[in-house]
Amino acid sequence: MDLATPRKVEHQQTDRGYVPVYATGVVEQPWAAYSRTDHAVWDALYKRQRELLPGRACREFLDGVERFGLGDGGIPKFDELNRVLGRATGWELVAVEGLLPDEVFFDHLAHRRFPVTWWIRKPEQLDYLSEPDLFHDLFGHVPLLLNPVFADYMQAYGRGGMKAHGIGPAALANLTRLYWYTVEFGLIATGEGLRIYGAGILSSKGESIYCLDSSSPNRIGFELERVMDTRYRIDTFQQTYFVIDDFEQLFEATRPDFTPIYARLAGRDGVRARDVLASDRVIQRGDRRGFADNDDA
Numbered sequence: 177m178d179l180a181t182p183r184k185v186e187h188q189q190t191d192r193g194y195v196p197v198y199a200t201g202v203v204e205q206p207w208a209a210y211s212r213t214d215h216a217v218w219d220a221l222y223k224r225q226r227e228l229l230p231g232r233a234c235r236e237f238l239d240g241v242e243r244f245g246l247g248d249g250g251i252p253k254f255d256e257l258n259r260v261l262g263r264a265t266g267w268e269l270v271a272v273e274g275l276l277p278d279e280v281f282f283d284h285l286a287h288r289r290f291p292v293t294w295w296i297r298k299p300e301q302l303d304y305l306s307e308p309d310l311f312h313d314l315f316g317h318v319p320l321l322l323n324p325v326f327a328d329y330m331q332a333y334g335r336g337g338m339k340a341h342g343i344g345p346a347a348l349a350n351l352t353r354l355y356w357y358t359v360e361f362g363l364i365a366t367g368e369g370l371r372i373y374g375a376g377i378l379s380s381k382g383e384s385i386y387c388l389d390s391s392s393p394n395r396i397g398f399e400l401e402r403v404m405d406t407r408y409r410i411d412t413f414q415q416t417y418f419v420i421d422d423f424e425q426l427f428e429a430t431r432p433d434f435t436p437i438y439a440r441l442a443g444r445d446g447v448r449a450r451d452v453l454a455s456d457r458v459i460q461r462g463d464r465r466g467f468a469d470n471d472d473a
């Protein structure tokens with residue numbers, strides 16, 4: 177299947193309106209169909225995070241937000257962002273209906289295409305949504321794609337995903353933990369202190385505050401195999417954050433072939449999300465206040 181040239185198969189009536197659907201699941205961003213409410217939701221979320229994130233988000237992310245002009249008013253047009261993005265790092269945004277099957281997602285990343293959910297949450301969902309929407313995908317993930325090292329990491333992850341998919345579900349689960357604790361919920365150490373680079377945090381007001389200010393979670397130095405062996409929570413704020421020193425460290429640590437790592441981790445139960453190990457480089461040990469008693473997902 178040639179995913180680079182999506183073939184339009186039909187126009188489809190979905191519960192989100194009438195959108196052109198392609199064989200690959202790539203659609204055209206139905207920009208003209210966004211309502212005034214949709215644009216207002218974007219503006220409200222944008223304003224809230226833009227005011228909160230200086231001093232919390234890493235510099236590379238804030239730079240990216242400015243370069244894209246994400247706050248110019250209303251939902252951005254992917255075509256316009258793509259002109260900036262293509263010139264900077266050769267990445268391209270493609271509009272999709274939502275979460276994709278693993279192999280399709282990996283194939284996009286491996287070809288420097290980032291899938292962005294085209295629809296945005298409702299006004300009553302500003303604080304929480306259980307699946308990725310346009311605000312999470314675009315505001316959370318896309319600014320860092322302007323950073324050359326991070327852009328390369330995302331492509332390498334896509335290639336690694338295809339490989340893990342071929343090895344089997346356990347390998348895929350280990351790789352997914354890496355994505356979760358870096359791309360979605362990663363922190364980075366800077367001269368001014370810890371900063372956020374994970375998209376799951378950057379698109380959430382509550383977790384943008386909690387991940388840096390709360391005494392509950394652990395903050396532990398990034399170590400590849402430790403991260404790939406750690407379970408995670410999908411229902412609450414994270415119980416542990418892993419902290420990288422810079423994007424070069426992340427890229428270099430993930431460069432080696434993971435095959436022997438998958439073999440070592442196979443059959444292991446995985447470290448609980450809340451636990452601290454004797455071998456950890458602990459930046460801050462959490463006091464676990466408020467943690468639920470039930471186990472990780």
Ligand code: PHE
Pocket residue numbers: 329332333335336337339340354430431432433434435
């Ligand atoms: N080096 C990894 C492998 O061999 C690929 C990878 C790169 C995975 C970057 C994740 C992130 O599978």
Ligand code: CO
Pocket residue numbers: 308312313316317360375376
């Ligand atoms: Co995401």
